[in-house]
Amino acid sequence: MRILAIDYGQKRTGIAVTDEMQIIASGLITIPSETAITWLTEYFTNERVEKVLIGEPKQMNNEPSQSAPIIAAFIEKFKATFPNMPIALVDERFTSKMAFQTMIDSGLKKKQRQNKALVDEIAATIMLQDYLSRK
Template identity: 75%
Template structure:
């Protein structure tokens, strides 16, 4: 029984997943945002996911960011498609910066760090790791 995290963006959506025991978060993939629901339908048919975490982008003052409207539309579509799936929101204020720093710390070269899909996947993983840490 896994927990899945989504870093939803205008173009790309990073997806991370836990192991069966919900101890470790790791990047799963990045998909085009307009295919995210189809990807999730397929994934949920193969894997037992008990909770979905969606990043909630906020400004420094705590107000919703400009992408909040797009993410809220995705969540409405998600809930209509998967009405039984529990969904929680998690503050994702610094995850993209942290993902980029993680790539630097991991020794990835400049060309690899320009891979925005990888940044999104790492950001989703950070969102999920934060959730797991908070849950304990």
């Protein structure tokens, strides 16, 4: 069964998933945030998912970030829609910066690095890979 990671944002949501053996994390898709629950409903119908990781935004001092209420509202909606799906909140503080650096390191041109959807998807992948390496 797979583990799914969600980097939920005000506009876009990056999603990453493991393989069935939970060894490799791969970016899956970036979707408009307002479609997240609908997209997940369809995905869960077609794929076996054991757990969902949701990025928890924090500031450097460990206080909740300004996007925390948006994430909290999404989590409530998620729990109401998928009451039997286990979730884990994971620190996502550096994932966007790491995603951007990953894009630079892999030789993507400046125009490609400005693709915020790709940044979100890579951030979700980094979050998931970090979780797998600590598991």
